[in-house]
Amino acid sequence: MNSRRTQTPGSERQIESEPPPPDPAAQRRRAGLEAATRVELVSLVERMASSSEEIAARIDYLTDPNAAAKDLQRRIRAIRNGKRFIAYGETRGLAAEIATIAEDIRKDVLPRDPEKAVALAEKLLGLDQVIFERADDSNGVIGYELREACALWLDAAAAVRARSASARRDWLTILWDLYQSNDYGVREPLLEQAHRLLREEELRALAARFEADARQTMEDQAAGKVERYRVFSSSSAMGLVARALRDPKLYEQSIRVHSPKPNALQANDIAEHYLDCGDGAGALRWISGSVPENARFERFELLDRAYALLGDRERQIEIRTEVYRRAPGLHTYRALAEILPTAERDAFRARACAEAKANPHVASAAELLFALGEPGLAEQLILDRAGELDGGNYVLLTELAKTAKAHGRLVAAALIWRALLNAILARGYPKAYGHGARYLLVLRDLAASIDDYRGHPSHESYESALRLGHGRKTSFWARLNSVLDPD
Numbered sequence: 001m002n003s004r005r006t007q008t009p010g011s012e013r014q015i016e017s018e019p020p021p022p023d024p025a026a027q028r029r030r031a032g033l034e035a036a037t038r039v040e041l042v043s044l045v046e047r048m049a050s051s052s053e054e055i056a057a058r059i060d061y062l063t064d065p066n067a068a069a070k071d072l073q074r075r076i077r078a079i080r081n082g083k084r085f086i087a088y089g090e091t092r093g094l095a096a097e098i099a100t101i102a103e104d105i106r107k108d109v110l111p112r113d114p115e116k117a118v119a120l121a122e123k124l125l126g127l128d129q130v131i132f133e134r135a136d137d138s139n140g141v142i143g144y145e146l147r148e149a150c151a152l153w154l155d156a157a158a159a160v161r162a163r164s165a166s167a168r169r170d171w172l173t174i175l176w177d178l179y180q181s182n183d184y185g186v187r188e189p190l191l192e193q194a195h196r197l198l199r200e201e202e203l204r205a206l207a208a209r210f211e212a213d214a215r216q217t218m219e220d221q222a223a224g225k226v227e228r229y230r231v232f233s234s235s236s237a238m239g240l241v242a243r244a245l246r247d248p249k250l251y252e253q254s255i256r257v258h259s260p261k262p263n264a265l266q267a268n269d270i271a272e273h274y275l276d277c278g279d280g281a282g283a284l285r286w287i288s289g290s291v292p293e294n295a296r297f298e299r300f301e302l303l304d305r306a307y308a309l310l311g312d313r314e315r316q317i318e319i320r321t322e323v324y325r326r327a328p329g330l331h332t333y334r335a336l337a338e339i340l341p342t343a344e345r346d347a348f349r350a351r352a353c354a355e356a357k358a359n360p361h362v363a364s365a366a367e368l369l370f371a372l373g374e375p376g377l378a379e380q381l382i383l384d385r386a387g388e389l390d391g392g393n394y395v396l397l398t399e400l401a402k403t404a405k406a407h408g409r410l411v412a413a414a415l416i417w418r419a420l421l422n423a424i425l426a427r428g429y430p431k432a433y434g435h436g437a438r439y440l441l442v443l444r445d446l447a448a449s450i451d452d453y454r455g456h457p458s459h460e461s462y463e464s465a466l467r468l469g470h471g472r473k474t475s476f477w478a479r480l481n482s483v484l485d486p487d
Contacts, residue, residue: 280309391423
């Protein structure tokens with residue numbers, strides 16, 4: 001399975017979190033422990049273990065791999081043998097337990113007994129055969145941890161192989177057999193990260209085996225013996241091995257097995273793998289020509305990456321200019337501005353400010369104007385086109401309202417909160433009434449600081465119209481009263 005997160009430029013931005021700063025207290029504590037003698041540390045641990053069953057168990061894990069393995073096997077068996085359905089709200093707890101078991105295997109068993117670690121990791125990832133039949137893993141958290149368990153198995157198997165280099169064990173076939181039970185799509189890391197275990201010649205042999213299986217399945221499918229999806233299963237597995245090898249030509253072949261003339265979306269997929277392997281020229285062979293409109297922005301992103309690899313700044317500017325033209329907003333503005341020649345940036349900024357008035361997406365245009373240091377223009381845009389604000393765009397509008405308030409543009413902030421509240425009530429969505437009640441309280445607070453709504457209804461008029469238009473939504477007004485008087 002090839003998963004990829006794509007995003008239309010100008011839509012909600014993806015924020016990458018930075019690693020947390022070092023904890024000074026933890027650093028001081030570590031320095032103190034490093035300075036302590038072995039006798040002092042043993043004495044400390046003994047005292048702690050005498051007062052904590054959890055710490056005592058951790059010591060047993062550390063000093064007795066057999067005890068650790070037995071307990072971990074018991075914990076895995078408890079999950080496997082469970083009968084109760086796991087509701088959506090409970091899946092994070094189960095995922096956390098799977099993650100904890102995997103971490104215990106990696107830290108407490110793997111360093112001392114890789115053979116036991118392999119067996120335990122296989123039992124852990126094997127939970128996929130039972131767990132998805134009785135769990136609502138709509139958020140994918142259980143699947144994520146089981147995918148991580150695949151990587152654990154590969155590392156444990158590699159440790160076994162390194163310790164027993166002279167022992168003959170057919171790891172290729174073992175991996176092949178393990179992947180055959182990929183009924184729920186979480187075992188892809190076994191192949192995609194197979195380089196952690198197999199040598200290059202073994203990976204190529206594995207890919208050839210999947211290709212042969214795909215071709216045989218195509219013959220069987222033509223004869224009506226098997227379902228067509230089997231072809232895609234084997235060729236996709238071949239593609240995963242190609243990723244492990246970082247071999248874009250092999251990945252290309254994995255698609256050509258069942259699609260001799262790849263379509264536009266498949267071409268994008270092939271091009272992305274060339275890009276992931278640092279081959280911009282190879283990618284360009286697949287992303288020139290027409291493409292469906294619904295994949296247009298993905299194609300632009302791929303072209304941008306290809307020209308970046310080739311050092312073609314002029315073509316990059318052309319691509320980003322086109323993307324900005326189609327979706328003018330903060331993200332696309334910054335992407336273009338950062339590669340423009342310095343002498344052209346001021347003119348581009350001025351043009352962006354002027355063009356914001358005609359931007360069909362009011363919130364995106366206002367966000368850009370605030371970011372460019374033009375709060376007055378941003379507020380005027382909101383005042384002029386408040387009726388066009390999409391109250392369903394919760395993430396962008398809530399941040400925009402906060403930004404407007406931070407710049408002292410209270411009327412603009414009020415109009416944004418109104419758009420959010422109007423959308424909730426228009427939909428009649430009871431689960432969001434709590435948010436709506438809070439929005440109305442924010443509007444009341446803002447009203448105390450606004451003397452002139454500059455052509456828009458005052459808060460009193462707005463709330464009166466709200467009660468007139470939505471007075472029958474008694475659950476909303478009840479929620480408002482409960483917020484005002486929680487007792």
